[in-house]
Amino acid sequence: MTAMQLLMKKRNEAINRILGKGYLATKRVYVGNATCEIAAGSDEVMEVFRNAIQRGLTNVYLSSKGCAGRCNLEPTIEVIEEGKIPVKYGRITKEMAHEIVERHLKKGEVIEEWVIEG
Amino acid sequence: MYKEYSIIICSGTSCQKGVPGELTEIARQVLLKHGLDQKTKISLSGCLGMCSKGPVMIINPGYTIYGKVDAGNIGKIIENHIVHKKEVTEHVIHEDHLFNRFYSIFGDMDFFGKQMRIALRNCGIIDPDDIDDYLSVRGYEALARVLTDYTPAQVIEQVKLSGLRGRGGAGFPTGIKWELTAREKEPVKYVICNADEGDPGAFMDRSAVEGDPHTIIEGMIIGGYAVGAKNGIVYIRAEYPLAIKRLERAIASARKEGLLGDNILDTQFCFDIEIRLGAGAFVCGEETALIQSIEGFRGMPRPRPPYPSVKGLFGKPTLINNVETWANIPVIILDGAEWFSSIGTEKSKGTKVFALAGSIKNTGLIEVPMGTTLREIIFDVGGGIPEGRKFKAVQTGGPSGGCLVESDLDTRIDYESLAAAGSMMGSGGMIVLDEGACMVNIARYFLEFAQNESCGKCTPCREGTKRMLEILTRITEGNGMDGDIEKLERLGRMIQKASLCGLGQSAPNPVLSTIAKFRSEYEEHVIDRKCRAAVCTRMLTYEINGKCVGCTACVKVCPTRAVSGVKMNVHVIDQSKCIKCGACYEVCKFKAISKQ
Ligand SMILES: Cc1cc2nc3c(=O)[nH]c(=O)nc-3n(C[C@H](O)[C@H](O)[C@H](O)COP(=O)(O)O)c2cc1C
Ligand code: SF4
Numbered sequence: 028m029t030a031m032q033l034l035m036k037k038r039n040e041a042i043n044r045i046l047g048k049g050y051l052a053t054k055r056v057y058v059g060n061a062t063c064e065i066a067a068g069s070d071e072v073m074e075v076f077r078n079a080i081q082r083g084l085t086n087v088y089l090s091s092k093g094c095a096g097r098c099n100l101e102p103t104i105e106v107i108e109e110g111k112i113p114v115k116y117g118r119i120t121k122e123m124a125h126e127i128v129e130r131h132l133k134k135g136e137v138i139e140e141w142v143i144e145g
Numbered sequence: 146m147y148k149e150y151s152i153i154i155c156s157g158t159s160c161q162k163g164v165p166g167e168l169t170e171i172a173r174q175v176l177l178k179h180g181l182d183q184k185t186k187i188s189l190s191g192c193l194g195m196c197s198k199g200p201v202m203i204i205n206p207g208y209t210i211y212g213k214v215d216a217g218n219i220g221k222i223i224e225n226h227i228v229h230k231k232e233v234t235e236h237v238i239h240e241d242h243l244f245n246r247f248y249s250i251f252g253d254m255d256f257f258g259k260q261m262r263i264a265l266r267n268c269g270i271i272d273p274d275d276i277d278d279y280l281s282v283r284g285y286e287a288l289a290r291v292l293t294d295y296t297p298a299q300v301i302e303q304v305k306l307s308g309l310r311g312r313g314g315a316g317f318p319t320g321i322k323w324e325l326t327a328r329e330k331e332p333v334k335y336v337i338c339n340a341d342e343g344d345p346g347a348f349m350d351r352s353a354v355e356g357d358p359h360t361i362i363e364g365m366i367i368g369g370y371a372v373g374a375k376n377g378i379v380y381i382r383a384e385y386p387l388a389i390k391r392l393e394r395a396i397a398s399a400r401k402e403g404l405l406g407d408n409i410l411d412t413q414f415c416f417d418i419e420i421r422l423g424a425g426a427f428v429c430g431e432e433t434a435l436i437q438s439i440e441g442f443r444g445m446p447r448p449r450p451p452y453p454s455v456k457g458l459f460g461k462p463t464l465i466n467n468v469e470t471w472a473n474i475p476v477i478i479l480d481g482a483e484w485f486s487s488i489g490t491e492k493s494k495g496t497k498v499f500a501l502a503g504s505i506k507n508t509g510l511i512e513v514p515m516g517t518t519l520r521e522i523i524f525d526v527g528g529g530i531p532e533g534r535k536f537k538a539v540q541t542g543g544p545s546g547g548c549l550v551e552s553d554l555d556t557r558i559d560y561e562s563l564a565a566a567g568s569m570m571g572s573g574g575m576i577v578l579d580e581g582a583c584m585v586n587i588a589r590y591f592l593e594f595a596q597n598e599s600c601g602k603c604t605p606c607r608e609g610t611k612r613m614l615e616i617l618t619r620i621t622e623g624n625g626m627d628g629d630i631e632k633l634e635r636l637g638r639m640i641q642k643a644s645l646c647g648l649g650q651s652a653p654n655p656v657l658s659t660i661a662k663f664r665s666e667y668e669e670h671v672i673d674r675k676c677r678a679a680v681c682t683r684m685l686t687y688e689i690n691g692k693c694v695g696c697t698a699c700v701k702v703c704p705t706r707a708v709s710g711v712k713m714n715v716h717v718i719d720q721s722k723c724i725k726c727g728a729c730y731e732v733c734k735f736k737a738i739s740k741q
Contacts, residue, residue, distance in 0.1 A: 028411065029293045030288075030289045030292040030293045030409075030410035030411065030412050031286075031289045031290060031292075031293040031294075033289070033403075033410050033411055034285055034286060034288075034289035034410060035289075037280055037285075037402060038280045038281065038283075038284075038286075041276070041277035041278075041280035041281050042277075042280075042281050044277050045277050045278065045281055057269075057270070059269070060273075061352060061355045061356060061387070062351065062355060062385075062387045062388070063348070063352075065387070090271075090272045090278075091272050091273075091274065092269050092270060092271065092272060092273075092356070093267070093268040093269050093271075093273045093352065093355050093356020093357060094268060094269060094352045094355065094356055094510065095251065095268060095269025095270070095510075096265070096268075096269065096352070096509040096510030096511060096512075097256065097507070097509050098502075098508045098509040098510070099507060099508045099509065105250065107250065110206050110207075111149070111206055112147075112148065112149065112150070112151055112205050112206055112253060113250045113251075114147060115251070115254065137147045139146055139147055142146065142147045143254065144146070145254060145255040145256060145507070145528060
C-alpha cells in the first residue's frame with residue numbers, strides 16, 4: 028500500500044467515526060472554543076448545548092471550533108443546515124443559548140436579532 | 146438580517162472587466178423582478194484565485210461557483226439558480242480549492258467577503274482537538290502525496306515555484322531557505338516552528354495553533370522530508386497554555402495514527418516533533434536568540450552568517466519558519482504551486498494574516514490576498530472607523546513598523562509596497578488610529594516596548610533606545626527642548642545602522658515614521674507645548690468654565706486640593722497645585738471642566 032492509499036484508508040475511517048457521532052443530523056452547531064472565545068464566555072454556552080443534547084435534544088451535531096477571527100462578536104456560534112445559508116450568531120450568552128435551543132434548534136426559527144450583521 | 150440567498154460577485158482586479166458595479170446592478174434588478182431582493186444578500190469578494198475563468202460569481206445555497214459571468218448572462222444564471230433551483234451547468238467552475246470550505250460558510254458576510262483563508266483555512270470550522278476532523282478535510286493528504294510522489298528536491302521546487310515568503314516578518318523566500326538547508330551534508334538537521342509571537346497585540350499564531358494545530362504539524366513534517374531532518378521543534382511561548390495543550394494533543398494523536406514518529410505512513414521516513422516553551426521575551430523570536438534559548442542559554446542574538454541553515458541548533462543545519470509560513474505548505478502541495486502563485490502581487494504571493502485592532506468597527510483576525518489595498522482592509526473588511534470619527538493613520542508591523550496615512554490607503558499590501566510607503570509588513574499587526582490618537586504617544590508606546598525588550602548586547606540598541614525614550618517622554622510631558630526632534634532622527638538612524646539584530650535595527654521605525662508623516666504634531670508638542678489629541682495629559686490645562694453650578698464634587702475628588710470653592714459658587718483650579726490627573730474632569734456631571 029502506498030502512503031497515499033494508507034492515508035485514504037485513514038480518512039475514510041475518520042469520516043466514518045464522524046458520521047457515527049451523528050454528523051448527518053439536520054443541524055450542526057459549532058461553538059467557538061479558543062482562548063479569546065473562552066474569555067468571552069463560550070464555555071458556558073457550550074455547556075447549554077451539551078446539556079440540551081443530554082436531556083434529549085435530537086438531530087443536532089455539536090462541535091467545538093477554533094477562532095474565526097470575530098474578536099468583537101465573541102462568543103460566536105454557527106448553525107449549519109444542508110441547503111441553507113449557515114446562520115451565524117454573535118455575542119451569545121448562556122441565556123441566549125437556551126433560547127437558540129428552544130426556538131432555532133427545536134422549532135427551526137432563525138433568531139434575527141442575534142444574527143451577525145456584516 | 147438573515148438572508149436566504151447569497152450572491153457573491155468577484156471584485157478582484159482581473160474580474161472587473163466591464164463597467165464597475167454593472168453586474169451587481171443587473172443582479173439587483175433580476176432579484177427585484179422576482180421579489181427576492183429582500184431575501185438575498187449581494188456582496189463582493191476579493192480575488193478568488195480563479196482569474197482565468199473570471200468574472201466569477203458564487204451563489205449560495207449550493208455554493209455553486211460560476212465563471213465567465215457577464216452582463217449578458219448573469220440574469221439568466223441567477224434566475225435559473227435561485228428561482229428555478231437549477232444550476233446553469235455550462236457556467237459552473239469545478240475547481241475545489243482548500244479555502245472554499247471556510248468561504249462556503251462565511252463568505253456572504255462583509256467581514257469575510259474580501260478575505261481568503263489559506264493559512265487559516267480550518268480555523269473556526271473544524272474541531273481542533275479531533276484529528277478525525279482534520280483528516281476529513283484533506284488533512285495529511287499533502288504529506289501522503291509528498292511521500293508517495295515527490296523527491297525532497299521536488300518538494301523544494303514546488304515551494305520555490307509558489308513564491309511563498311516567510312510570514313515571520315522578514316519575508317525571506319521560503320523555498321530558497323529550504324534549499325539552503327537541504328544542501329548541507331550533515332546527517333543531523335532540525336526543523337523549527339517559530340511560535341514565539343512577541344509583538345504587542347499580535348495573536349495570529351496563537352489563533353492558528355489553537356484553531357488548527359495539525360496543519361502546522363503537517364507543514365513541518367513536509368519540511369523535514371524536504372531538507373532531510375528527523376527532528377522538529379515548536380518553540381512556543383508559555384503564555385499560550387491552550388495552544389500548547391492543543392498542540393500536545395495533536396502531536397499525540399498524529400503519532401497514534403502513524404503520521405508522526407518512525408516510518409510515517411509505512412514509509413522509510415521518520416520524523417518527530419517536540420515542544421519547547423519560551424518565557425516570553427520578544428527578542429527570543431529572533432531566530433538566533435531562539436536557538437540559544439532552546440540550547441539552554443540566555444536568549445541573545447548572535448551575528449549571522451553563519452545562518453541557521455548552515456549552523457543552527459546545536460551547531461546543526463536548521464530550518465526555521467514561522468507558524469503562518471508552515472500553515473501554507475499543505476495548500477501549496479494540494480492546490481498547486483502554480484495556483485498559489487496566481488494569488489497576490491508580482492513579488493508577494495498568497496495571503497497574509499493580520500490582527501486588525503484599534504479604532505475600527507470589526508476588530509479581528511483577517512487573512513487577505515496580497516495586493517488587497519489598505520483601504521479595502523480598513524473600510525470593507527474592518528467596516529471603517531466607528532462613530533463617525535475620522536481616520537488618521539494605520540500602524541503596521543508593530544514595534545518594527547511605522548504609520549501610514551490617508552494618502553497611503555491605496556497601497557496594495559505586499560512586502561515591497563509597504564516598505565516603500567514607509568512602513569513594513571512585519572508579522573501582521575495592524576492598528577487603526579483615528580483623530581483621537583496622539584502620534585507622539587503612539588511612537589513612545591512602541592519604542593518603550595522595544596526598549597524594555599532589548600537584550601542589552603549592543604550599545605546602540607541598549608543605550609540609544611533608552612535615550613530616545615527619555616527624549617520622547619519629556620516631549621510628551623511638555624518639557625521638549627529645541628532640537629529634540631532632530632536628535633531623535635539622528636539617534637534613530639544610528640541605532641538602525643549599528644544594531645546587531647532586527648530588534649535594534651527596527652526599534653526606531655515607529656518614531657522615525659511618525660516624525661516623517663506627522664512632524665507638525667511633534668513640533669506642536671515641543672514648541673507650543675500642546676497635544677492636539679489631548680492625550681498627553683501632562684500638557685493639558687484643566688479649567689472650570691461657565692457651566693459650573695458649584696456642586697463641590699470636584700473639590701472633594703481633587704487629590705492635591707487644587708480645586709477650591711464653596712457650594713453654589715463657581716469653583717477655581719489653582720494651576721500651580723494641579724497635577725493633571727483628570728479626576729475633576731471625570732467626576733463633573735455638568736461638563737464644567739474643560740481640558741486643553
Ligand atoms: C526581535 C525579533 C523578533 C522576532 N519575532 C518573531 C516571532 O515572534 N515569530 C516569528 O516567526 N519570527 C520572528 N522573528 C523573525 C525570525 O528571526 C525569523 O526570521 C523567522 O522566524 C523566519 O521564519 P519565516 O521565514 O517563516 O518568516 C523575529 C525577529 C526579530 C528580529
Ligand atoms: S540589537 Fe538590541 S536586541 Fe538585538 S542583539 Fe543588539 S541589544 Fe540585543
